[in-house]
Amino acid sequence: MIKARATLGIGAGAPSGGSALALVPTMGALHEGHRSLIRLARERAAHVVVSIFVNPLQFGPTEDYSRYPRTFDADLEVCQAEGVDVVFAPSAEDMYPPDRQVGVSAGEMGSVVEGEFRPGHLDGVLTVVLKLFNLVQPDVAVFGQKDAQQLAMIRRMVADLNLPVSIVGAPTVREPDGLALSSRNRYLSPDDRAVALALSRALTAGSALRAPAEIRRAALAVLEAEPSLALDYLVLVDPATFAEVGDDHAGEAILAVAARVGATRLIDNVTLSLH
Numbered sequence: 001m002i003k004a005r006a007t008l009g010i011g012a013g014a015p016s017g018g019s020a021l022a023l024v025p026t027m028g029a030l031h032e033g034h035r036s037l038i039r040l041a042r043e044r045a046a047h048v049v050v051s052i053f054v055n056p057l058q059f060g061p062t063e064d065y066s067r068y069p070r071t072f073d074a075d076l077e078v079c080q081a082e083g084v085d086v087v088f089a090p091s092a093e094d095m096y097p098p099d100r101q102v103g104v105s106a107g108e109m110g111s112v113v114e115g116e117f118r119p120g121h122l123d124g125v126l127t128v129v130l131k132l133f134n135l136v137q138p139d140v141a142v143f144g145q146k147d148a149q150q151l152a153m154i155r156r157m158v159a160d161l162n163l164p165v166s167i168v169g170a171p172t173v174r175e176p177d178g179l180a181l182s183s184r185n186r187y188l189s190p191d192d193r194a195v196a197l198a199l200s201r202a203l204t205a206g207s208a209l210r211a212p213a214e215i216r217r218a219a220l221a222v223l224e225a226e227p228s229l230a231l232d233y234l235v236l237v238d239p240a241t242f243a244e245v246g247d248d249h250a251g252e253a254i255l256a257v258a259a260r261v262g263a264t265r266l267i268d269n270v271t272l273s274l275h
């Protein structure tokens with residue numbers, strides 16, 4: 001594992017169009033979705049850095065920080081197979097010295113939707129992402145659309161703080177039956193997994209419609225038909241602000257869902273074009 005940007009040898013091969021260095025921030029437990037982010041990064045830049053860091057700051061006190069899957073050796077193999085130049089895997093002590101004082105606030109947008117159910121989560125995400133940007137200094141950073149509010153907030157941080165990095169969003173990768181890939185899927189028993197399929201089914205039901213009220217109703221009906229699913233939220237929101245859209249909304253909207261299946265919390269979303 002190479003830990004310093006200096007070992008990259010930037011300048012040895014000039015990028016053919018696009019930017020020189022792309023960062024794919026991850027918390028490890030890499031799956032096909034992460035591979036798609038890495039491939040997108042490789043299309044955009046001559047050099048790719050993957051960071052692997054389970055960020056304690058973005059987990060609430062009752063969340064799964066300690067049991068979050070850590071599969072470092074397998075992750076390194078994935079990175080090697082995908083032609084990643086550098087894997088940056090700092091320790092929690094390196095990232096957060098005990099005398100740390102300053103972090104990023106996700107503002108009001110960080111307290112709605114995911115932020116309402118996970119107070120402080122988006123502050124923690126933005127803080128680590130800003131630190132990773134400062135440490136790696138990428139020209140491009142790639143994030144999955146599955147964490148739609150995270151992606152929207154990172155775009156806001158880049159705009160609001162004038163950060164010199166381009167943000168690329170990558171489409172969600174799904175299993176053939178619709179389940180969105182997630183590192184947390186490995187918590188699911190076969191029965192849980194069958195229940196979890198209601199999330200993508202609900203989004204598909206909503207996607208067939210165009211009026212916000214009907215979209216919400218159709219998606220909710222699918223979720224309510226699955227009694228062992230505990231719904232946190234189902235929302236139809238503006239992709240840039242994550243404010244709920246009104247009935248007369250025209251343009252893009254994100255239909256987003258979060259629910260718990262047993263002890264596992266899953267999120268999913270789809271982008272709709274409303275006229």
Ligand code: PAF
Pocket residue numbers: 025026027053055058125128129147150
């Ligand atoms: O999406 C994730 O895996 C994490 O939230 C991120 C962006 C790596 C920050 O810890």
